[in-house]
Amino acid sequence: MLLPDSCQIATLIKRYKRFLADVTLKDGTTMTVHCPNSGSMRGCATPGSPVVISRSDNPKRKYPWSLEMVQEQGVWIGIHTGRTNHLVHEALKAGVITEFGHITEIRPEVKVSSKSRLDFLIESDLGRSYLEVKNCSLAEDGIAYFPDAITSRGAKHIQELLLLAEQGFGAAVLFCVQRSDASRCTPAAHIDPVYAQAVAAASKQGVRFLAYQAEVTPKEITIRHPLPFFII
Missing domain, CATH: 2.40.50.580 (OB fold (Dihydrolipoamide Acetyltransferase, E2P))
Structure with missing residues (x-):
């Protein structure tokens, strides 16, 4: 981008x-x-x-x-969260993000309840998947963390994805790491233990957690490759 x-x-x-x-x-x-x-x-x-x-x-x-x-x-760090969904959409279309198979349609801002939406609905040869995207700007000692502050909204999205996974749909969270000095990504249990616990519980019940790293320069930001995601 x-x-x-x-x-x-x-x-x-x-x-x-x-x-x-x-x-x-x-x-x-x-x-x-x-x-x-x-x-x-x-x-x-x-x-x-x-x-x-x-x-x-x-x-x-x-x-x-x-x-x-x-x-x-x-190290340049992308902090404009309004850019994150565009970056991920671009990477999905380009085939950089591969976990969803051969994608035939990407629908943004999909309503999943009377009060909330998720970032993407993806149709592919693997079926229908719902995806929530998070911008990750925090890294300490080479580890990217999300969130960087307590987020009740983030935990709510996980619960919505969990309900969709229970209905048989694909459900995933993708952390877009907009900095080059991290070699892996993990929930920030030292900042928001409730969110970290929600990630751990949802991962055992079918919600996938992915991390991708972006190359950030003053002229361009591009998602390049996946990062290992570890659940504490």
């Missing part, structure tokens, strides 16, 4: 109020940008870090610029 031509590199001053960040441009100008990430951004919000920002064409936006990625210790 190519990033917008408007992208430019700046320096992070601070991230605050969840969805805002202050940055300094190359000419010294300070600007507030939208931060499209509801997590804690643990390990990827260090003041003084290089960042990539992009400008929206929407004239109604209060903050026209958005934070796309942060560089920590020389």
